[in-house]
Amino acid sequence: MTRPPHPRVAAVAHLLAEAGAGGEVRVLPAEVRTAAAAAAALDVPVGAIVNSLVFLADGSPLLILTSGAHRVDVAQVAHLLGVRELVPAPAAEVRRHTGQVIGGVAPVGHPAPLGTLVDVELARYDRVWAAAGHPAAVFPTSYDELLRLTAGTAVEVSAQLPEVVAP
Secondary structure: OOOOOOHHHHHHHHHHHHOOOOOOOEEOOOOOOOHHHHHHHHOOOHHHEEEEEEEEEOOEEEEEEEEOOEEEOHHHHHHHHOOOOEEEOOHHHHHHHHOOOOOOOOOOOOOOOOEEEEEHHHHHOOOEEEEOOOOOEEEEEOHHHHHHHHOOEEEOOEEEOOOOOOO
16 A cells, blocks of 8 residues: 655645646655755756746745756845845745745645746756655656646746866
8 A cells, every 4th residue: 555645745746637747746766855865866967847936026926937957046136126125035935925935836726826937958858857845745747847747937036056076
């Protein structure tokens, strides 16, 4: 007998099915709280991992979906939005606005709709992987489907992380 899915994962899977999303939720053997860990577990490039990051834009929650190979350029996004302050949301705020914990924040399934920016860098990949409401659950999708599912706005939000060269 298999154990039932985590309630958040079940809710995300239900929302994805209702929306006609092409991919199914996959539960991994262990939690993957970073893009690098998720990429290793899925055997995909780190850039194909969707980081779901919650920020506070002048105090209002904002979801930014960016490639695991990039980081959000806070000054650039603040300027783009015309806000004075854009800061990462504390863990309690992330959970309050998404109903999910950091490391498992899905692009969908939040208590109330969140304004969402989707980094154009994710379009480089035919398939990207996003969290599904828990740090051990993910689902495959495409850039276009991610925009559709989230009603997100496509923008350049990131600065490329420097390459790590092994000694």
